[in-house]
Amino acid sequence: MFGNILIWFVILSIVMMAGLGICRNSSMNAIRAVMTVCSSALLALAVWLCVWFLDLRAAGDTSEMLFTGSWMWYEPLNIHLAVGVDGISVLMLLLSAIIVFAGTFASWKINPLPKNFFLWFALLSTGVFGFFISIDIFTMFMFYEVALIPMYLLIGVWGTGRKEYSAMKLTLMLMGGSAFLMLGLLGIYWHSGPDGQLTWNILEISKNASIDPSWQRLLFCLTFVGFGVLGAMFPFHTWSPDGHACAPTAVSMLHAGVLMKLGGYGCFRIAIYLLPQAANELAWIFIILTGISIVYGAFSACVQTDLKYINAYSSVSHCGMVLFAILMLTQTAMTGAILQMLSHGLMTALFFALIGMIYGRTHTRDIRQMGGLMKIMPYLGVCYMIAGFASLGLPGLSGFVAEMTIFVGSFEHADMFHRCFVIAATCSIVITAVYILRVVGKLLLGPVQDDHHLSLTDATWFERFSTVTLILAIAGIGCFPNWINETIQHSFVPIIQSITQAAI
Amino acid sequence: MDYSQFSAMIPELIVLGIFILVFLFDTFAGETARKADGMLTTVLFGLGTVAIFFTGCMPKECFGGMYVNNHIELVLKCILNLGVFIVLVQSLKWTDTPDMKLRRGEFYELLLATLFGMYLMISARHFLLFVIGLETASLPLAALVAFNKKHNESAEAAAKYIMTAVFSSAVLMMGLSFVYGLSGGSLYYGDVANAVAEGPMSGMLIVALAFVLGGIGFKLSLVPFHLWTADVYQGAPTAVTSYLSVISKGSAAFAFFIIFVQAFGAVYPDAWEWMLYAIIILTITVGNLFAIRQRNMKRFMAFSSVSQAGYIMLGVIAANAIGMTSMLFYILVYIFSNLGAFGVISAIENQTGRLSMDDYRGLHKSNPWLSFAMTLAMFSLAGIPPFAGFFSKILIFTSVTASNSMALYMLVLIALINTIISLYYYLLVVKAMWISPEEPVVSSFRSSGSERFGMWICVAGIIFIGLVSPIYGLISKLVTEDAPQLLAWLG
Numbered sequence: 004m005f006g007n008i009l010i011w012f013v014i015l016s017i018v019m020m021a022g023l024g025i026c027r028n029s030s031m032n033a034i035r036a037v038m039t040v041c042s043s044a045l046l047a048l049a050v051w052l053c054v055w056f057l058d059l060r061a062a063g064d065t066s067e068m069l070f071t072g073s074w075m076w077y078e079p080l081n082i083h084l085a086v087g088v089d090g091i092s093v094l095m096l097l098l099s100a101i102i103v104f105a106g107t108f109a110s111w112k113i114n115p116l117p118k119n120f121f122l123w124f125a126l127l128s129t130g131v132f133g134f135f136i137s138i139d140i141f142t143m144f145m146f147y148e149v150a151l152i153p154m155y156l157l158i159g160v161w162g163t164g165r166k167e168y169s170a171m172k173l174t175l176m177l178m179g180g181s182a183f184l185m186l187g188l189l190g191i192y193w194h195s196g197p198d199g200q201l202t203w204n205i206l207e208i209s210k211n212a213s214i215d216p217s218w219q220r221l222l223f224c225l226t227f228v229g230f231g232v233l234g235a236m237f238p239f240h241t242w243s244p245d246g247h248a249c250a251p252t253a254v255s256m257l258h259a260g261v262l263m264k265l266g267g268y269g270c271f272r273i274a275i276y277l278l279p280q281a282a283n284e285l286a287w288i289f290i291i292l293t294g295i296s297i298v299y300g301a302f303s304a305c306v307q308t309d310l311k312y313i314n315a316y317s318s319v320s321h322c323g324m325v326l327f328a329i330l331m332l333t334q335t336a337m338t339g340a341i342l343q344m345l346s347h348g349l350m351t352a353l354f355f356a357l358i359g360m361i362y363g364r365t366h367t368r369d370i371r372q373m374g375g376l377m378k379i380m381p382y383l384g385v386c387y388m389i390a391g392f393a394s395l396g397l398p399g400l401s402g403f404v405a406e407m408t409i410f411v412g413s414f415e416h417a418d419m420f421h422r423c424f425v426i427a428a429t430c431s432i433v434i435t436a437v438y439i440l441r442v443v444g445k446l447l448l449g450p451v452q453d454d455h456h457l458s459l460t461d462a463t464w465f466e467r468f469s470t471v472t473l474i475l476a477i478a479g480i481g482c483f484p485n486w487i488n489e490t491i492q493h494s495f496v497p498i499i500q501s502i503t504q505a506a507i
Numbered sequence: 508m509d510y511s512q513f514s515a516m517i518p519e520l521i522v523l524g525i526f527i528l529v530f531l532f533d534t535f536a537g538e539t540a541r542k543a544d545g546m547l548t549t550v551l552f553g554l555g556t557v558a559i560f561f562t563g564c565m566p567k568e569c570f571g572g573m574y575v576n577n578h579i580e581l582v583l584k585c586i587l588n589l590g591v592f593i594v595l596v597q598s599l600k601w602t603d604t605p606d607m608k609l610r611r612g613e614f615y616e617l618l619l620a621t622l623f624g625m626y627l628m629i630s631a632r633h634f635l636l637f638v639i640g641l642e643t644a645s646l647p648l649a650a651l652v653a654f655n656k657k658h659n660e661s662a663e664a665a666a667k668y669i670m671t672a673v674f675s676s677a678v679l680m681m682g683l684s685f686v687y688g689l690s691g692g693s694l695y696y697g698d699v700a701n702a703v704a705e706g707p708m709s710g711m712l713i714v715a716l717a718f719v720l721g722g723i724g725f726k727l728s729l730v731p732f733h734l735w736t737a738d739v740y741q742g743a744p745t746a747v748t749s750y751l752s753v754i755s756k757g758s759a760a761f762a763f764f765i766i767f768v769q770a771f772g773a774v775y776p777d778a779w780e781w782m783l784y785a786i787i788i789l790t791i792t793v794g795n796l797f798a799i800r801q802r803n804m805k806r807f808m809a810f811s812s813v814s815q816a817g818y819i820m821l822g823v824i825a826a827n828a829i830g831m832t833s834m835l836f837y838i839l840v841y842i843f844s845n846l847g848a849f850g851v852i853s854a855i856e857n858q859t860g861r862l863s864m865d866d867y868r869g870l871h872k873s874n875p876w877l878s879f880a881m882t883l884a885m886f887s888l889a890g891i892p893p894f895a896g897f898f899s900k901i902l903i904f905t906s907v908t909a910s911n912s913m914a915l916y917m918l919v920l921i922a923l924i925n926t927i928i929s930l931y932y933y934l935l936v937v938k939a940m941w942i943s944p945e946e947p948v949v950s951s952f953r954s955s956g957s958e959r960f961g962m963w964i965c966v967a968g969i970i971f972i973g974l975v976s977p978i979y980g981l982i983s984k985l986v987t988e989d990a991p992q993l994l995a996w997l998g
Contacts, residue, residue: 077976079829079983080905141901145892152891155934159942167942171934178930182923185901186916189908 007072008052009086009136012096015045016129020122028118035111038121042104045132049100056093057490067497068138068206076142085139085204090491091341095135095261095268098348101476102260103128108469109356110253113161120161123153124253131261140188140273141203144181147269150262151177151233154246154254162249173246177233184229184269190222191277208277209501216280223281226274227289234266234326235319236289237296244303247315252359255311259318260352264344267325271340275329276498279505286330287420293330294424296323301434305441310358310368313442314351317394320431321347327428328409331421332502334495336412339405341491345480346393346401353390353473357383360466361446364459370442375451380461384447386470391439393477396432401480406432515567515576518584519626521555526619533612541611545602548615549595556588572695573633578985579993580630582835583761590753590842591622593964597850598746599957600857606657614654617647618750625758632769634683634694637762638676641726645672648755652743664742671725671735679722685715686770696770700996704773716771716779720786723766726759729820730789733813737797740809745856748805749849752812757838760819764834765993768826772996775826783824784914788921790817795928799935802864804852807932808845811888814929815841821903821922824915826997828990830906832983833899839978840887840899843968847884850962851877854954861949869947870940877954878940880962885933887969890926898973900926 004010019041026033052070059069068087076082088096106124113120130150137143152174159170195202196211214222232239243263247255275282300320307313321343328340360383361376362368377384393400396407413425451457462470480487513520529548533541559581568575595618602611624643631637649672653665687694689712690702703712724732740748767779794814801807819841822834854877856862871878887896904919954962972978 077902078980079832079987080902082976144901145897148892148897152886156937156941159938167938170942171931171938174934175927175931179924179927182920182927185904185923186920189905189919190916192905193908193911 004072004074007070007086008048008055009070009072009088011048012045012132012136013129015041015048016125016132019125020129023118023122023125026118028116031117034117034121038107041125042100042107045128046100046104049097052088053093053097053490056088056090057486060090060490060493065493067494071138073139073204081201082141082203083139084137084142086136087138087206088136089494091268091271091494092135094341094345094487094490095264096132098264098345099128099131099135099261101472102257102348102352103131105352105356105469105472106253106256108465109256109359110251111465113251113253116160120157120251123157124257127153127157127257127262131257131265134265135268138205139203140191140205140208143269143273144185144188147184147265148178148181150265151181154250154258154262157254158246158250161251161254163251164249165245166249169245169249173242176239176242180229180232180239182229183225183232187222187225187229188273190218190225191273194218194222205272205277209497212501214278219278219281220285223274223278223285224288226278227270230266230269230274231289231292231326232266234263234270235296235300235322236266236326237292237299237319237323240296240300240319243319244312244315247318247355248309248311252355255355255359256352259314259355260348263318263322264325264348267322267329267340267344270326271329271337271498275332276501279498279501282330282332283502283506286332290327290330290421290424293323293327294427296320297327297428297431298434301431301438304438305434308369308371310361310370310442310446311355313370313438314354314358317435317438318347318351320435321351321394324406324409324428324431327424328413331413331416332499333412333415334499335415336409337495337498338488338491339408339410339412342401342405342408342480342484342487345487346405346477349401349473349477349480350390350393353386353470353477354394356466356469356473357387357390360462361387365453365456370445371452373446373452373456374449375447376456377447378451379456379459382462382467386474387447388443389474389477391443393481395436395439399478399481401477404481404484512569515569516574517562518559518576518581519623519630521559522619522623522626525551525555526616526623529612529615529619533616542603544611544615545595545599548619549592549599552588552595552619553592556585556592559588560585568632570636572697573636574627574630575632576630577989579831579835579989582982582985583629583757583838584626586835586839586842587622587625587754587757589839590757590846591618591750593842593846593850593961594618594746594750594754596957596964597749597846597853597961600955601744601746601853610654614651617651620647621645621651621750622754625754628762629758629765631762632696632765634686634696634699637766638680638683641679642676644755644758645676645726648672648747648751651747651750652739654747655744658742660742661744662742664739667735667742668739675722675725675732678718678725682715682718682722685711685718689715696766699770700772703771704996708774708777712774713778716774717782719766720779720782723759723763724786727756727763727816727820728813729786729816730793730813733790733794736813737801737806737809740812741803741805745805745849745853748808749846749853752808752849753838753842753845756812756816756819757842760816760823760834760838763820764823764831767823768993768997772826772994775997780824780826783820784918787817787820787824787918790814790820791922791925795925795932799928799932804862804864804867807864807936808848808852811929811932812845814925815845815888818900818903818922821907821918824918825903825906825909826994827906827909828983828987828994829909830903831990831993832979832986833903833906835982835986836979837899837903839982840895840968840972843965843972844884844887844894844896847880847962847965847969848888850958850965851881851884854958854962855949857958858952858954859949864936864939866948867936867939868943868945870949873947873949873951876962880966881940882937883966883969885936889930889933891930893974894969895971895973896969898979902979
């Protein structure tokens with residue numbers, strides 16, 4: 004069991020928790036040391052996995068999942084602890100590791116109760132890593148919920164503003180989504196094969212492909228809505244602006260950067276892959292909903308004045324794009340969806356990190372009360388601009404590659420319905436440019452609004468460290484998108500195959 | 508008479524033996540020695556539990572089949588014993604107070620007496636023995652509820668408890684007399700089952716079922732028979748409340764299962780599935796909705812336990828081997844979670860006498876470990892992974908959907924939505940402890956050794972029982988051996 008590299012993602016997270024457990028609450032340096040060591044180890048592990056994975060693929064290993072392992076857990080119900088990764092999960096693990104790493108440095112001076120903060124933070128990352136390595140839907144769901152609940156305390160205790168309200172709203176809405184999800188997963192399990200061979204394993208379920216069409220429709224709606232809530236799909240997105248606005252910096256980063264990807268990944272891996280027939284029939288319902296998310300989120304961002312709200316609504320729009328692309332059910336669009344997940348994860352994390360740093364200095368997030376920050380803190384200003392350009396899709400940065408691929412892939416559908424929605428979604432790029440440039444203009448350029456701001460300092464070393472990590476990753480995807488394409492292309496084969504089979 | 512058949516009743520005999528030892532010790536020991544009552548009972552009981560676990564493993568029956576002690580009964584008895592052991596440990600500090608000096612022995616004797624009654628309820632395969640067990644369990648409990656005799660609330664609670672207990676027994680007897688008529692003069696579960704399977708569906712059968720369900724429903728505080736719960740839980744001493752909420756509930760739930768599956772199994776889809784369906788929805792929903800508004804922690808736990816009883820009943824409506832296993836597992840997890848919460852409540856009550864949720868504000872600043880234990884207990888009760896409550900809930904939901912019937916999927920959906928409501932009020936406690944900005948009301952204190960020991964057992968249980976799957980596997984293995992015979996009537 005311990006010979007499997009994937010298990011070590013979870014083990015390292017647990018080691019991180021245990022390490023924090025023996026630190027004393029007052030010894031900040033010990034806590035920082037534990038977090039730095041463990042999050043660097045996780046990042047190194049993710050990079051190593053990525054390299055190893057590409058090597059195996061280059062050597063001609065085309066099996067669907069690599070590094071698979073399966074250990075019996077609850078025998079009476081055939082529940083396994085089953086792990087395995089394809090290209091998509093590898094990239095998601097890498098993304099999570101980067102953001103956990105950057106998040107650690109972004110919350111270098113967290114106060115009060117640093118130990119408890121990092122304990123819950125580590126529990127959250129345990130859930131995230133566990134989710135991406137699982138191929139057994141029971142353990143997947145378990146890790147999914149493990150990742151959700153720490154949010155309540157992280158926002159409630161360390162947040163700002165209306166934190167109690169937002170924390171409760173976020174937790175209850177996400178848990179409400181997982182209630183539907185749970186029911187959907189139970190349905191999948193009890194239809195997963197002939198009597199006596201029921202299984203929770205994704206690979207086996209897709210191989211059996213025996214779920215009755217009428218059940219598929221019901222289960223597809225349940226699972227897609229369940230994951231869609233976390234993917235901020237309209238009309239279930241309302242937790243996202245409040246939650247992100249009130250969360251502390253590192254939590255916003257991790258939540259927008261990684262946790263919302265759990266939604267997209269789940270829709271892709273469970274709803275579409277295991278229930279392809281229903282996906283073909285019912286995709287239009289969710290295309291409408293996600294189309295609304297994209298446009299509505301972008302418009303909402305235009306009128307907000309709080310920096311975090313602007314980014315939260317922009318996340319609704321961008322995550323809507325992820326689900327939208329997945330629902331197009333073509334390989335190009337799905338590739339775009341994965342790219343968008345990565346791009347949005349990194350860029351939003353960068354945004355929230357920067358907002359946290361700016362807020363820590365100016366003590367306001369209202370763009371009307373700030374201006375000319377570029378003169379005062381040029382480093383943070385430039386970083387903010389880079390994040391903004393990535394968000395509106397400047398070539399050379401990650402956003403351009405992702406959105407381009409999505410729209411090209413979506414245009415493969417020649418019918419009126421798809422065309423209309425794709426055009427509407429494409430328009431969101433313009434709206435994005437409007438709200439990004441509005442913020443950049445007001446916040447960074449122009450005259451200094453408040454004389455107190457003149458005495459503020461630029462980024463410290465740990466802040467620079469965390470932002471540079473993220474910017475490198477963003478530019479890396481933007482300039483060299485091809486290796487990502489190579490990593491994930493095999494992963495779509497079985498999915499596209501099952502969709503086309505179901506269509507016939 | 509063949510006296511050797513008493514050897515089948517090892518668990519009962521052990522409990523009875525401890526009862527007699529404690530009684531003799533309490534009567535003849537001197538004033539100073541009597542202080543050891545609590546420790547003596549706890550240690551003896553712990554040893555007794557181990558003995559039951561290792562000696563009783565052979566399926567046995569006696570008194571012509573009136574009494575049965577198969578694997579499944581033994582598992583439940585061990586689970587209940589574990590709970591009683593934790594209750595005993597947690598109450599050591601309370602029974603040590605000067606106020607309790609003259610009544611310490613009685614507390615332990617009455618507690619063991621009710622446990623003996625519950626054993627009989629669990630093992631009964633004849634309605635007469637069942638009723639005897641039920642009464643043996645109820646009457647000492649009423650005395651226990653009244654134990655804080657100087658508090659009016661305690662006396663009031665006892666009066667309410669005894670009235671409802673007597674009334675529910677009367678309803679149950681009425682139902683049983685109908686059953687007696689239907690079965691042609693036998694009260695063995697097996698004979699009743701034969702008669703029910705062969706005879707036509709009659710109005711009388713429905714009435715009998717409703718009465719029996721109502722009678723046991725009172726014990727389990729299923730809605731609409733739950734009205735006594737909050738007042739009694741609030742008035743009783745906290746040790747007794749915790750006993751009532753887990754041990755009494757667990758044994759009644761199991762007896763409910765045995766009676767409906769064994770005696771009335773043949774009319775499961777026709778008659779009682781729908782009654783139970785409605786009652787589960789009511790119980791879960793009403794319990795949750797009322798819990799939201801409670802500020803007194805004991806009343807809060809009362810309504811939370813009402814809704815938890817609804818979840819336990821899901822294992823009955825599933826009516827299959829997984830359901831039975833999951834129900835036992837649920838009871839086990841519920842014991843740890845609920846007693847964890849009650850451990851904190853009673854520690855704070857013993858120290859400061861405070862019971863309101865508002866008094867828990869800012870608790871993490873003054874008592875971080877108590878807040879930690881309480882948070883885990885709340886998360887476990889709400890069903891949050893990786894804590895045990897998640898596994899027990901999800902396994903019981905899995906068992907309900909096994910038949911793939913749309914109606915049962917709806918039931919699970921309603922139960923799932925209710926877990927969200929319950930999450931809200933469990934989080935209220937967490938919020939009070941961790942998020943409220945006020946200065947702590949309860950000042951920092953160190954709990955007694957016994958309280959801490961009890962708390963550690965609960966915390967360990969909450970963290971590990973779900974993750975360590977062999978526990979579920981063991982229960983499942985033992986249940987599977989009994990299942991064919993138990994579930995035979997369901998067809």
